[in-house]
Amino acid sequence: MPVPPVGVVGLGQLGGSLAAALAASGRPVQGWDVDPAARDAAAARGVQITRELSGVVVLAVPLTAMATALDGLAVDADATVTDLGSVKRPVLETVGTTLGKRFVGGHPMCGTERSGHTAVDPGLFTGARWALCLERGTELPRWLRVAEVALAVGAEVVPVTAAEHDDAVAAISHVPHLLAAALAAAAGAAGPLALALAAGSFRDGTRVIGSDPAFVRAMVEGNAGPTAAALDRVREQLARPWAELVADGHAVATRQQGRRSVRVPLERAALLSLGRAGGAVTGRLAAFVEGHVPEHD
Ligand SMILES: NC(=O)c1ccc[n+]([C@@H]2O[C@H](COP(=O)([O-])OP(=O)(O)OC[C@H]3O[C@@H](n4cnc5c(N)ncnc54)[C@H](O)[C@@H]3O)[C@@H](O)[C@H]2O)c1
Numbered sequence: 001m002p003v004p005p006v007g008v009v010g011l012g013q014l015g016g017s018l019a020a021a022l023a024a025s026g027r028p029v030q031g032w033d034v035d036p037a038a039r040d041a042a043a044a045r046g047v048q049i050t051r052e053l054s055g056v057v058v059l060a061v062p063l064t065a066m067a068t069a070l071d072g073l074a075v076d077a078d079a080t081v082t083d084l085g086s087v088k089r090p091v092l093e094t095v096g097t098t099l100g101k102r103f104v105g106g107h108p109m110c111g112t113e114r115s116g117h118t119a120v121d122p123g124l125f126t127g128a129r130w131a132l133c134l135e136r137g138t139e140l141p142r143w144l145r146v147a148e149v150a151l152a153v154g155a156e157v158v159p160v161t162a163a164e165h166d167d168a169v170a171a172i173s174h175v176p177h178l179l180a181a182a183l184a185a186a187a188g189a190a191g192p193l194a195l196a197l198a199a200g201s202f203r204d205g206t207r208v209i210g211s212d213p214a215f216v217r218a219m220v221e222g223n224a225g226p227t228a229a230a231l232d233r234v235r236e237q238l239a240r241p242w243a244e245l246v247a248d249g250h251a252v253a254t255r256q257q258g259r260r261s262v263r264v265p266l267e268r269a270a271l272l273s274l275g276r277a278g279g280a281v282t283g284r285l286a287a288f289v290e291g292h293v294p295e296h297d
Contacts, residue, residue, distance in 0.1 A: 005030060006149055007053030007079070008060055009069050011042040014084045014111055015060025016120035020045040021153040024122055030054070032073060038117040045120075052076075056149050059083035059095065063218040067094040080142040082106045082149075086169065087222040088133055088162035096135075104146045105133035105162055107169070108155060113210040126154035129280060131169075134159050134268050144266070147281060147289075156280035156291070159271035170226035175234055177216050178227070180209035259292040 008019040011033040023029045023046035031047040033039050039049045054076035061069045063085050075081070081103050085091045088105045096103045110128035112119060130150040134143055147157045160168070184206045187194050209216070220227050237245055262279065264270045265288055274281070279293035 003027060003148065003152070004055030004145065006055055007031065007057040007075075008042075008047070009033075009053070009057065009073065010059065010061035010065075011035075011038040011047070011120075012060065012116050013114060013119035013121075014108065014124070015058065016042055016045075016117045017122060017124040018058060018060065018084075018149075018153060019047045020120055020122040021125060022149070023047055025152065027152070028055075033117075035117070041117040041120065045122075054079050056145055057081045058149070059085070059091075062215065063087060063090070063222055064214075066091050067098075069095075080104060080145050082132075082146045084108055086173070086219045088131070088160075088165045090222045092133070092135065092162045101137060101139050101142070104138055104143050105135075105165075106146060106150070107131045107165060108150070109173075110155075113208055115212050115215065123154075125150070128155045129158050130155040131158045131160045131165050131275075133162050133165065134272055135161060136268075138268070140266060140268070144284065148284065151281075151283065156282050158280050159275040161272065164272075164276070166223050167226045167230075170223055170230040171233070174220050174223055174227040175230045177208050177211070178220060178231060179234070180206045181216075184209050255296065258295040260295050261290065261292050263288045263290050 005028040006022055007030040008015045009032050011019060011031050016038065019029045019031050019042055029047045030050050030053050031042050032049065032051055033042070043049050051072065052074045057075055057079045059066055059069045059081065066083060066085055079102065081095070081099050083091050083095060083105055084107060086107060088107060092105050096105065108125055108128055108130040110124050132143060132147055132150065150157050183202070187198060187202060262274070264274050271289070274291060274293065277293045279291055281289040281291040283290045
């Protein structure tokens with residue numbers, strides 16, 4: 001079966017990296033960005049710059065631009081539209097409401113604190129988890145079409161609902177961004193001596209707050225409820241005796257985890273169970289997907 005073309009709207013770090021990776025593999029890739037420099041950089045990597053998009057159309061613009069990203073673009077009526085936004089419920093409520101069954105939300109769990117087309121890395125998705133939303137109304141053939149794009153650039157697909165995704169990333173992404181900001185602000189208040197002595201643990205703990213503040217703000221404010229709940233859970237942890245807390249945190253961070261190969265039928269409930277178990281899809285067979293789930297000692 002011929003693979004459909006991919007159209008990428010927003011050719012910055014994430015979109016430019018996706019377009020570059022697909023173009024390098026010989027796949028037809030169309031793309032558009034409001035920034036002429038991003039368009040030129042993508043064109044130099046083999047992306048056809050056009051406002052006419054078809055196949056799988058990927059919205060890779062900032063969260064604040066998602067709802068209007070397709071304005072002024074001609075999108076084929078058969079196209080399946082997905083997005084790479086870091087929060088899924090707000091995009092489902094805006095873009096998903098407009099496009100209905102043509103929309104499948106997604107979020108690759110990769111990227112750095114850099115932004116724009118100068119941060120493009122065609123290897124960005126290799127080995128990354130890519131959350132892909134399976135809502136009640138999601139059409140499985142469209143979900144599989146988007147999953148195929150993620151697999152094509154070396155990612156592993158995690159089936160989720162938008163609500164489950166937002167709760168999960170609050171704990172592992174949005175709270176870490178706020179904690180990094182709090183650490184940096186507290187160290188700043190501690191004075192120049194503390195900042196002069198800051199080394200590895202401070203650098204690692206504050207790395208993500210080097211991201212564009214507008215990006216971080218859109219992310220945490222767009223997922224305010226789950227992020228506040230996850231932050232409360234961190235406060236509860238901080239109130240525990242330090243020895244217990246350090247031991248428990250160390251145990252989670254150093255837990256040895258194997259994996260077991262699985263085959264999962266192409267069916268919503270089974271796919272979502274795989275995601276909830278911490279598993280991921282790594283390939284597609286006729287009536288199954290293949291993947292793995294974690295095994296604990
Ligand atoms: N940076 C990360 O670590 C990361 C990780 C996963 C997902 N995401 C998500 O991916 C999306 C893109 O993030 P990024 O880091 O690539 O941002 P970026 O700033 O690097 O790139 C965004 C690009 O979109 C373009 N753009 C803005 N409005 C546009 C519009 N209306 N039409 C066309 N192009 C437009 C900008 O010119 C820019 O080139 C965001 O929704 C973000 O939440 C980011």
